[in-house]
Amino acid sequence: MKRKVRFVSATMRDVKNKTGLSLATISKYLNGGNVLPENKILIEKAIEELHYEVNEIARGLVKNKTRMVGIMVHDIECYFSGKLLHYIGEELRKCGYAAIICDSYNDEKIEAENLKFLVSRRVDGIIVIPVCMRAGFLKPAKQAKIPIVLMDRSFQDEEFDCVGIDNRVAAYRAVRILLEHNHRDIAVISSDVEYTGVERIKGYEDAMRQAGLEIQEEYIKKGRHSTEVGYEKMKELLASPNRPTAVLLGNYDTMLGGVLAVNESEFSCPEDISLIGFDTLMITGVVSPSWYMVVQPMEKMCKKAVELMLNRIERKGDEAPVKMYFGTTIQKGESVRTIESDGLHTMTAPI
Amino acid sequence: MKRKVRFVSATMRDVKNKTGLSLATISKYLNGGNVLPENKILIEKAIEELHYEVNEIARGLVKNKTRMVGIMVHDIECYFSGKLLHYIGEELRKCGYAAIICDSYNDEKIEAENLKFLVSRRVDGIIVIPVCMRAGFLKPAKQAKIPIVLMDRSFQDEEFDCVGIDNRVAAYRAVRILLEHNHRDIAVISSDVEYTGVERIKGYEDAMRQAGLEIQEEYIKKGRHSTEVGYEKMKELLASPNRPTAVLLGNYDTMLGGVLAVNESEFSCPEDISLIGFDTLMITGVVSPSWYMVVQPMEKMCKKAVELMLNRIERKGDEAPVKMYFGTTIQKGESVRTIESDGLHTMTAPI
DNA sequence: TTTCATTTACGAAACGTTTTGTTCTTTTCC
């Protein structure tokens, strides 16, 4: 039986021939089983000399596992995604998993296609930052019993493992900070088509209501989280006859757009307008005024998401979904100023 | 012979049983071979009913192909990467390939590790936006005969397939534009640790020299392409006693940082300082003043890179590397102003 | 018709692992 001569990498059979042991023994060694010390040495030497590396494909075939995890991000060009992908990718790789990344491009149709693609590639699990607010598109994965972990966002109609922050509370806290600096005319720029944005607007309303302040529709500017929207909406607010004294910006990109808009206006931050936003990047602290931000523990969240995922993959129990909300921290900055109390505004409720 | 009962997807054997044909025939059909029309109908019906999908893993094992392409980006958080990853990922998926993305995080050590990881995962090819300026770290891939395609950057010491732009010429053209607007005190903020930056600085020098202008070291601000560096260096330039009238910014992130710095200074763009940069994003046209930019045909470049890669994968010829440089276009903006000629400056060479 | 070429289908052997049930060896304990 002549073996085709291909100059590809060594196989277990080569190790077998070199050591005189059986495939089973070598496999056992490779998977951490017990092997006689002398054989162990033998095998290690052979592996070393042959530069043997286990063929993940062959292994995948028999174990029916690919050691690949799909990651679907709503928009790969968004700052938040970049950070997430970095941490998740790193963590997965540490655990020997490869990440297959798909960009949904904020498009629900593409998102559904991506999902099917990942299922057809038989990934072991899928981590999703969804575009959709409903879970329908995940059906093929559920049929194939591929575990799903959500990040940053959940669905309205179905529950999955999820790691994120309590966006509503986080936004609430941000507005509280503005209130504590004596702001009363507070606006918000956030998304009405993304889960996080919707929640954050709710948090804004919670805080305003609790402080006994009227919620003015013109102060709630809605549009997809993006630099462009942040820029446009901030322009609108600045041009408005009753210009707010402070604005909560729905995410990092929105904040960036907002700052650009203020910078090129006749107004300045924080003298004329205070800004507070979400998430952080190196620039946040470097610019002047530095940005006041609500920050999410990205790295921790990503590690947790991977941990959840690997747990699901290992023991495919049908345990109930777990949702983990991490606490946020406040990164103080100079973009919020304290308004001198003029005695005219009185709180109708303690803040 | 009892087959283990697993509720997983249908296999070719199921199709075989349903049709009464042999595995070989079905395989032939699946791979576009000729099959009797009646059998074709039979097979298609069976596939339809069973929801059969070929198991890419099994196929990979025998063909020694994974239909996966690794993508190594220098920094996933950089705008340029985001766009690239989007286009490349999309294109690969269209061709039935999955993209495994690794972030090198601007770290040569991580880059080398990522490469080894991809090799061990037996990807069919690797598309690299390198951090390193030398090709050493690619050795494991070469040994495994995995084709490499470079994007955006090349190496000093070795040649590979590569798609990008002629950065030197592009920067030259950008500076020419500034010269044509009668600027003479022109600075540059660009990277000295990244290939593109280095080339762009050369282009800057070319243009300055050609215009007969002295190259002042204090006008050449070097630092990794990033928002932070753009911000810091612009601050330095603005604070300098002989403040330039125009600045070329090395990439998109640098431009963003530069604009933030100008915005918060006492100076304004373009009245006091003109800016021209690289690449584009939606924001570029939306902000005011709109940004004057040199833009690369990203989508075309990505498509080409994938095309090159798939060619290499199909016929693993040892043809010589091909380098493709795309032309850039200029996107005019308001961030560059024309200086009234005061008669004091005279060109010592035609521009 | 017969012969030869062409097309289509088939069985069996790969691909490189893991896993299962069995055999062989060593250790432990009375």
Place this chain on the structure above:
DNA sequence: GGAAAAGAACAAAACGTTTCGTAAATGAAA
């Protein structure tokens, strides 16, 4: 010293495809 228990190693059968060599069926040419 012998039996039982424990530990290692092994051969062979999977996993789901492709591919190779051959056989059968069809069509064309003589």
